[in-house]
Amino acid sequence: MDYDVVIAGAGPAGCAAAYDLCVNKRRVLLLDRYEFPREKACAGGLTPKTLKALRYSVEPVIKRVCDRMLIGKDMRQKVLLKSRYSICAMTIRSQFDAFCLEKTLKRAAFFHVVKTIERIDETDTHVDVHTDKGTIRAKYLIGADGVNSKVRKLTDAFNKIKKGFAIEGILPMDGTKSAEMEFNFDGAISGYCWVFPKNDHMNVGLYSSLGSEKLSKQKLFRFVKRRFGGDTVDRINGYPIGIGGWDYVPRKHRTVLVGDAAGLADPLLGEGVFYAVKSGQMAAAAVDRVLPEEAGVGPVYNDLISGIKRDLLVCYQTSQWFYQYPGAGYAAMTFFPSKCALVKGFAMGWTLGRIIKQSYRLPFKKI
Numbered sequence: 249m250d251y252d253v254v255i256a257g258a259g260p261a262g263c264a265a266a267y268d269l270c271v272n273k274r275r276v277l278l279l280d281r282y283e284f285p286r287e288k289a290c291a292g293g294l295t296p297k298t299l300k301a302l303r304y305s306v307e308p309v310i311k312r313v314c315d316r317m318l319i320g321k322d323m324r325q326k327v328l329l330k331s332r333y334s335i336c337a338m339t340i341r342s343q344f345d346a347f348c349l350e351k352t353l354k355r356a357a358f359f360h361v362v363k364t365i366e367r368i369d370e371t372d373t374h375v376d377v378h379t380d381k382g383t384i385r386a387k388y389l390i391g392a393d394g395v396n397s398k399v400r401k402l403t404d405a406f407n408k409i410k411k412g413f414a415i416e417g418i419l420p421m422d423g424t425k426s427a428e429m430e431f432n433f434d435g436a437i438s439g440y441c442w443v444f445p446k447n448d449h450m451n452v453g454l455y456s457s458l459g460s461e462k463l464s465k466q467k468l469f470r471f472v473k474r475r476f477g478g479d480t481v482d483r484i485n486g487y488p489i490g491i492g493g494w495d496y497v498p499r500k501h502r503t504v505l506v507g508d509a510a511g512l513a514d515p516l517l518g519e520g521v522f523y524a525v526k527s528g529q530m531a532a533a534a535v536d537r538v539l540p541e542e543a544g545v546g547p548v549y550n551d552l553i554s555g556i557k558r559d560l561l562v563c564y565q566t567s568q569w570f571y572q573y574p575g576a577g578y579a580a581m582t583f584f585p586s587k588c589a590l591v592k593g594f595a596m597g598w599t600l601g602r603i604i605k606q607s608y609r610l611p612f613k614k615i
């Protein structure tokens with residue numbers, strides 16, 4: 249056998265899984281289509297719960313820490329929410345991913361670049377992954393290859409995937425421009441417009457929970473024009489986000505999906521790095537548990553991710569009414585008790601689903 253585990257995709261989900269498996273002395277191969285650093289469409293915002301979930305500090309790649317956020321609606325109303333603690337750490341995604349991969353390789357994971365995964369054969373004893381560079385044999389396979397996952401397609405592992413969509417661009421930051429983190433809910437796109445300030449530029453973008461049909465470059469230009477008065481946006485890039493994972497049930501004996509490949513991003517805000525890291529770690533824990541007997545990994549992994557799936561379902565149900573009635577959604581978010589709950593929950597590293605369901609359990613004191 250070449251490896252204990254082969255992991256397709258070296259993004260946050262794949263690296264999180266590989267890191268934990270290597271800590272437990274498993275022989276792990278990470279595959280990716282690119283050498284790192286590589287570009288990935290992403291605003292690079294890491295919530296406190298993501299920083300808490302990661303096994304190492306990512307301080308060297310943090311550009312700015314935000315403890316305030318502006319929440320607006322249709323560019324008119326705006327409320328500034330403040331916290332004593334960090335609400336979001338801003339990174340450049342290509343740097344963050346390269347940093348995580350470097351940390352993982354230091355734990356003795358192997359890394360190969362393959363351009364295509366052509367076929368996957370799962371037997372009772374192993375999985376063969378056929379690539380353009382040859383065949384790799386391992387006891388288990390983790391599909392961490394993102395929203396358009398080849399592993400998902402080739403193994404027919406999950407056909408209920410849904411796709412949100414986000415389009416982003418870069419604006420240089422000068423003294424005249426806002427440096428607040430901002431979410432502006434826009435009734436026209438079933439989602440929101442964001443501003444994420446870094447050190448020398450802002451990442452601006454649009455998210456839609458309904459996929460790409462409501463988003464366009466023109467809408468991004470319009471947002472930037474209305475918000476900042478200018479119309480230059482550099483490096484525009486759009487990409488889907490994997491959602492719908494509350495319906496994912498791993499059925500394969502030796503193959504599981506993690507992160508966006510399994511639709512495990514939050515449909516309300518499109519946050520995916522946290523769920524990618526957590527599901528990667530859970531897949532590693534599941535493989536570790538079954539590896540001595542070489543038992544099926546699916547049911548154990550499904551048990552471990554059941555909390556994530558419940559959480560994402562709450563976010564999905566909330567997104568349904570939130571984006572249908574954006575006025576009411578905005579009012580609910582900025583109404584005194586809920587705006588405090590939002591900031592406290594974020595700062596404490598709670599998931600959005602938990603904030604929505606259990607805000608009554610948040611501490612009374614100011615955070």
Ligand SMILES: Cc1cc2nc3c(=O)[nH]c(=O)nc-3n(C[C@H](O)[C@H](O)[C@H](O)COP(=O)(O)OP(=O)(O)OC[C@H]3O[C@@H](n4cnc5c(N)ncnc54)[C@H](O)[C@@H]3O)c2cc1C
Binds near residue numbers: 524
């Ligand atoms: C514009 C935009 C902004 C976003 N902003 C944020 C944000 O601020 N914060 C946040 O938490 N989330 C954000 N997200 C969501 C987040 O980017 C994803 O949820 C997250 O990247 C999922 O991580 P992953 O490891 O599952 O997949 P990915 O990050 O997509 O990683 C998959 C990896 O697999 C590799 N791969 C793909 N196909 C193959 C193949 N056939 N063989 C081998 N390797 C392959 C890819 O090269 C990649 O390295 C944003 C998304 C978009 C589109």
